[in-house]
Amino acid sequence: MKAKIAIARRIERAEHGNLGDCKSLGNCVSEMRIGIAAGYRVFFTMREKIIVILLAGGTKRSQQKDIKKVIDLAKEF
Template sequence: MRDARAKARIAARIARAEAGNFGDSKPVGGGVSEMRIDYGPGYRVYFHQKGKILVILLCGGDKSTQRSDIRRAQELAEREE
């Protein structure tokens, strides 16, 4: 990713999630949830939460790759179980 502002926004979003504030997020199935970043092409970060504390970052993408990103994140989440 070349866009420094996008990198900063995504990093800030992940930092907020680490603090327990997942903000604009929703489950997408298979134990995977999606954090939406309202910037650029609609970046997404996919994660799997184990218990109340551990959050495993699975992958990310944007709106154009959403379906394949969700499938990939679900496959990775299955491996973690």
């Protein structure tokens, strides 16, 4: 439950321009890092100053597989 709340709050803050702890992954994809429990990631891209949350996320454990998936998704977008 704490993780869901933390993720929802991060997305809400991002809506207001506060991206917090983020890292660029290349190919126009970045990740919001949420330092709670399993180390959750929310992947996003920017399109004309609009943050687009990609329909993928994950934990530190699944990070490499998730990154490949979101880069492919961003290319289709």
